[in-house]
Amino acid sequence: xxxxxxxxxxxxxxxxxxxxxxxxxxxxxxxxxxxxxxxxxxxxxxxxxxxxxxxxxxxxxxxxxxxxxxxxxxxxxxxxxxxxxxxxxxxxxxxxxxxxxxxxxxxxxxxxxxxxxxxxxxxxxxxxxxxxxxxxxxxxxxxxxxxxxxxxxxxxxxxxxxxxxxxxxxxxxxxxxxxxxxxxxxxxxxxxxxxxxxxxxxxxxxxxxxxxxxxxxxxxxxxxxxxxxxxxxxxxxxxxxxxxxxxxxxxxxxxxxxxxxxxxxxxxxxxxxxxxxxxxxxxxxxxxxxxxxxxxxxxxxxxxxxxxxxxxxxxxxxxxxxxxxxxxxxxxxxxxxxxxxxxxxxxxxxxxxxxxxxxxxxxxxxxxxxxxxxxxxxxxxxxxxxxxxxxxxxxxxxxxxxxxxxxxxxxxxxxxxxxxxxxxxxxxxxxxxxxxxxxxxxxxxxxxxxxxxxxxxxxxxxxxxxxxxxxxxxxxxxxxxxxxxxxxxxxx
Amino acid sequence: xxxxxxxxxxxxxxxxxxxxxxxxxxxxxxxxxxxxxxxxxxxxxxxxxxxxxxxxxxxxxxxxxxxxxxxxxxxxxxxxxxxxxxxxxxxxxxxxxxxxxxxxxxxxxxxxxxxxxxxxxxxxxxxxxxxxxxxxxxxxxxxxxxxxxxxxxxxxxxxxxxxxxxxxxxxxxxxxxxxxxxxxxxxxxxxxxxxxxxxxxxxxxxxxxxxxxxxxxxxxxxxxxxxxxxxxxxxxxxxxxxxxxxxxxxxxxxxxxxxxxxxxxxxxxxxxxxxxxxxxxxxxxxxxxxxxxxxxxxxxxxxxxxxxxxxxxxxxxxxxxxxxxxxxxxxxxxxxxxxxxxxxxxxxxxxxxxxxxxxxxxxxxxxxxxxxxxxxxxxxxxxxxxxxxxxxxxxxxxxxxxxxxxxxxxxxxxxxxxxxxxxxxxxxxxxxxxxxxxxxxxxxxxxxxxxxxxxxxxxxxxxxxxxxxxxxxxxxxxxxxxxxxxxxxxxx
Numbered sequence: 001x002x003x004x005x006x007x008x009x010x011x012x013x014x015x016x017x018x019x020x021x022x023x024x025x026x027x028x029x030x031x032x033x034x035x036x037x038x039x040x041x042x043x044x045x046x047x048x049x050x051x052x053x054x055x056x057x058x059x060x061x062x063x064x065x066x067x068x069x070x071x072x073x074x075x076x077x078x079x080x081x082x083x084x085x086x087x088x089x090x091x092x093x094x095x096x097x098x099x100x101x102x103x104x105x106x107x108x109x110x111x112x113x114x115x116x117x118x119x120x121x122x123x124x125x126x127x128x129x130x131x132x133x134x135x136x137x138x139x140x141x142x143x144x145x146x147x148x149x150x151x152x153x154x155x156x157x158x159x160x161x162x163x164x165x166x167x168x169x170x171x172x173x174x175x176x177x178x179x180x181x182x183x184x185x186x187x188x189x190x191x192x193x194x195x196x197x198x199x200x201x202x203x204x205x206x207x208x209x210x211x212x213x214x215x216x217x218x219x220x221x222x223x224x225x226x227x228x229x230x231x232x233x234x235x236x237x238x239x240x241x242x243x244x245x246x247x248x249x250x251x252x253x254x255x256x257x258x259x260x261x262x263x264x265x266x267x268x269x270x271x272x273x274x275x276x277x278x279x280x281x282x283x284x285x286x287x288x289x290x291x292x293x294x295x296x297x298x299x300x301x302x303x304x305x306x307x308x309x310x311x312x313x314x315x316x317x318x319x320x321x322x323x324x325x326x327x328x329x330x331x332x333x334x335x336x337x338x339x340x341x342x343x344x345x346x347x348x349x350x351x352x353x354x355x356x357x358x359x360x361x362x363x364x365x366x367x368x369x370x371x372x373x374x375x376x377x378x379x380x381x382x383x384x385x386x387x388x389x390x391x392x393x394x395x396x397x398x399x400x401x402x403x404x405x406x407x408x409x410x411x412x413x414x415x416x417x418x419x420x421x422x423x424x425x426x427x428x429x430x431x432x433x434x435x436x437x438x439x440x441x442x443x444x445x446x447x448x449x450x451x452x453x454x455x456x457x458x459x460x461x462x463x464x465x466x467x468x469x470x471x472x473x474x475x476x477x478x479x480x481x482x483x484x485x486x487x488x489x490x491x492x
Numbered sequence: 493x494x495x496x497x498x499x500x501x502x503x504x505x506x507x508x509x510x511x512x513x514x515x516x517x518x519x520x521x522x523x524x525x526x527x528x529x530x531x532x533x534x535x536x537x538x539x540x541x542x543x544x545x546x547x548x549x550x551x552x553x554x555x556x557x558x559x560x561x562x563x564x565x566x567x568x569x570x571x572x573x574x575x576x577x578x579x580x581x582x583x584x585x586x587x588x589x590x591x592x593x594x595x596x597x598x599x600x601x602x603x604x605x606x607x608x609x610x611x612x613x614x615x616x617x618x619x620x621x622x623x624x625x626x627x628x629x630x631x632x633x634x635x636x637x638x639x640x641x642x643x644x645x646x647x648x649x650x651x652x653x654x655x656x657x658x659x660x661x662x663x664x665x666x667x668x669x670x671x672x673x674x675x676x677x678x679x680x681x682x683x684x685x686x687x688x689x690x691x692x693x694x695x696x697x698x699x700x701x702x703x704x705x706x707x708x709x710x711x712x713x714x715x716x717x718x719x720x721x722x723x724x725x726x727x728x729x730x731x732x733x734x735x736x737x738x739x740x741x742x743x744x745x746x747x748x749x750x751x752x753x754x755x756x757x758x759x760x761x762x763x764x765x766x767x768x769x770x771x772x773x774x775x776x777x778x779x780x781x782x783x784x785x786x787x788x789x790x791x792x793x794x795x796x797x798x799x800x801x802x803x804x805x806x807x808x809x810x811x812x813x814x815x816x817x818x819x820x821x822x823x824x825x826x827x828x829x830x831x832x833x834x835x836x837x838x839x840x841x842x843x844x845x846x847x848x849x850x851x852x853x854x855x856x857x858x859x860x861x862x863x864x865x866x867x868x869x870x871x872x873x874x875x876x877x878x879x880x881x882x883x884x885x886x887x888x889x890x891x892x893x894x895x896x897x898x899x900x901x902x903x904x905x906x907x908x909x910x911x912x913x914x915x916x917x918x919x920x921x922x923x924x925x926x927x928x929x930x931x932x933x934x935x936x937x938x939x940x941x942x943x944x945x946x947x948x949x950x951x952x953x954x955x956x957x958x959x960x961x962x963x964x965x966x967x968x969x970x971x972x973x974x975x976x977x978x979x980x981x982x983x984x
Binding site: 051054055058059062065066068069070072073074076077080083084094097100101104105148151152155156157159160161163164165167168170180183184187188191192280281283284319320323324326327330331334395430431432434435437438439441442445446 | 672
């Protein structure tokens with residue numbers, strides 16, 4: 001209901017009990033913009049507060065990222081000394097700018113990334129600088145008329161080729177930044193060379209400022225609470241194993257427990273059940289970390305030539321397993337209705353397979369985490385296989401059990417003289433159980449592949465033997481305790 | 493067998509037929525380095541040739557990337573005119589460097605990415621420049637002693653905060669580059685301001701060169717064969733649907749066909765079966781494309797506020813479906829042995845479900861590709877559901893059929909008077925079929941979710957209605973024919 005009252009709008013709403021209620025008339029023209037401004041400012045403040053809240057939460061959960069921020073701050077303050085300290089400024093002058101720029105652009109979160117970018121930057125600058133000076137010399141020999149033409153064409157051709165090369169996967173993975181710096185330096189050198197004659201001196205100064213910037217970055221990133229890409233990859237892999245175990249456990253437990261304790265338990269578990277999603281999305285992070293880890297010197301338990309590629313293989317296997325768990329949890333969720341009485345027969349055996357599989361995954365995770373060959377691994381795998389066999393046997397004996405139950409039920413019915421008679425469960429009702437068994441079988445098969453992958457890694461990376469395990473375990477627990485955090489770590 | 497002969501090594505190998513054969517003695521010391529050099533050069537040449545081969549293949553399969561290279565070349569050649577043309581150089585001088593730098597850094601593959609980087613760069617530079625000048629002014633007012641201290645502290649604090657902010661997901665997704673440029677410009681301005689007094693004039697010049705560089709980039713990337721992030725995302729999504737259909741078809745066909753025609757067919761199909769892997773790995777690309785697409789102006793069938801987020805939702809659903817297909821193909825591969833005679837009963841019904849599902853996926857793909865509401869979609873979905881019902885019925889009637897067959901077999905056996913008697917198939921043999929049915933059911937359920945997603949997209953994006961379909965189809969076929977290519981497009 002709407003009524004026009006003397007130039008102002010009046011709103012009236014009908015309340016369910018039959019009465020109608022008059023709403024406050026609209027504000028006058030003066031207070032409109034004021035209200036709009038107020039809501040705008042309020043909205044902005046709320047957004048800023050929410051943003052700060054998020055930032056604070058991130059800082060608390062991952063203090064390493066805050067420390068990284070401070071490290072960059074320190075590096076920049078140090079490099080700006082080039083401007084403040086008179087003797088340094090006298091040597092480098094305006095070229096000190098390149099040191100600042102290098103620090104901003106090259107300083108990355110992990111040591112490996114910083115090293116890779118530094119090497120890329122230095123190599124790209126050096127190559128492009130020498131080529132630029134060469135082209136500039138050739139152009140200057142060919143007369144004033146042809147000089148800009150030669151320079152223009154060379155810039156066009158080299159920039160096109162270098163830009164295209166950045167799409168080639170092998171270049172993209174390792175030298176993307178170097179190619180960009182190559183284009184940048186080449187155009188700057190060959191073009192600015194048209195005016196500046198002291199090219200070689202300038203190139204020397206620029207290279208030395210870049211060298212100073214990169215070495216400062218490398219020094220700070222390696223000395224002040226270093227974050228190694230290798231460590232991150234290592235941690236990602238063993239935490240992903242734990243996540244898979246968590247997911248698998250939660251989804252199977254959900255399926256069997258849900259109907260006794262009601263919905264709340266499902267919601268409690270939903271976060272655990274979804275843990276596999278992190279695993280599914282970790283491919284890009286794993287690849288970039290493995291790429292950066294290659295540049296890193298020996299650190300902690302990792303040698304210079306640590307087999308990082310094996311981590312990628314294990315990561316791929318983990319993702320395949322996660323896929324299977326995803327399907328399992330999907331199937332279990334969609335087929336929850338009916339056949340409650342059938343579930344009971346396989347509950348024990350299924351839970352056993354699940355818990356033994358999780359044991360294997362956790363054993364693998366521990367083995368990777370502590371870089372020791374696990375003494376219990378083969379035992380756990382054996383138990384897992386045995387449990388699977390038991391489950392398959394339980395499914396095999398299901399028809400017999402069902403017939404028995406049916407006979408008992410019909411006897412009971414006859415005793416009670418009721419006409420209702422339970423019929424044999426149709427094959428459709430067994431399908432969900434068969435699927436469960438089949439998917440668990442598949443998951444076990446994939447876990448076995450992961451076991452093989454980890455064994456290969458243990459061989460190549462020369463993991464410590466059984467008897468050294470305990471010492472290493474104690475050490476690594478104290479090392480890793482502070483660095484572990486429970487959030488999804490696919491995007492560091 | 494090894495024998496020392498007068499200072500040189502002689503190698504002898506035993507050939508299977510009992511004779512032993514003398515190998516060529518080792519080269520003298522003179523020819524060793526020569527051989528090493530030869531093999532080194534040979535290896536290098538081979539590597540370079542392989543690299544060029546790869547680059548050529550990439551160029552042939554995706555000419556758009558070659559064109560992008562040329563576009564960058566053109567932009568750089570144009571921007572270097574600032575150095576060659578005397579009046580321009582007189583205005584901008586050394587600051588022309590910033591235009592070159594802007595072009596190199598800002599020019600990206602898609603229009604959206606270029607726009608996003610340009611806006612980030614301009615905003616970052618402007619904000620940091622004004623803040624830097626402000627801080628510089630405050631510092632200069634506080635006396636010569638405190639000036640470096642204030643500047644140093646402000647650089648440290650702002651650089652730390654901005655670096656940390658780059659880890660916050662919302663900033664990382666949209667303003668990562670802007671934050672970096674902010675740090676860079678702020679340090680350069682506030683620090684170099686210590687020496688240079690003509691700060692404001694310099695800032696103006698720098699901003700105008702950056703404006704020239706970015707507008708040149710935007711102009712070239714939008715006018716010369718533009719590559720829209722929105723288009724790429726759109727294409728990725730509908731091609732992923734086709735890939736899922738291909739994979740599903742190939743893996744089910746493999747399962748049922750393999751044993752009649754032998755192994756070769758499996759190898760032929762393996763590429764098709766693996767097509768889902770591209771879908772699984774496309775998350776990062778989809779997200780960055782959707783991010784860039786938001787910046788793009790209206791183009792082709794897409795408005796400025798095209799619902800790009802819906803594409804991400806559909807992408808996630810596609811990945812879930814791909815996961816299911818992954819598991820299906822894994823299960824089918826690992827359970828190929830045995831129960832050949834059982835397969836026959838469900839072959840027809842399974843193939844029907846599979847082909848109808850693929851029809852739905854292809855119909856969806858066509859609908860998205862042509863941005864028209866499909867007229868046949870509901871019909872196809874109905875057929876798919878009906879086929880699934882048929883398959884489930886077939887599985888239900890399996891026991892009856894098996895008993896019938898058993899009776900017939902035993903009759904035949906009695907007629908032939910043999911003692912061998914086939915026993916009833918144990919439940920274990922039905923499991924693979926039950927799994928197949930169950931997974932197909934799950935896949936159908938997920939495809940239905942995709943259907944819902946596409947219907948929602950069609951509503952939000954105002955897809956054309958049925959009757960306009962034909963015209964649009966003809967248009968888009970001619971438009972898309974040249975841009976479609978069969979490789980995995982997750983990493984453009």
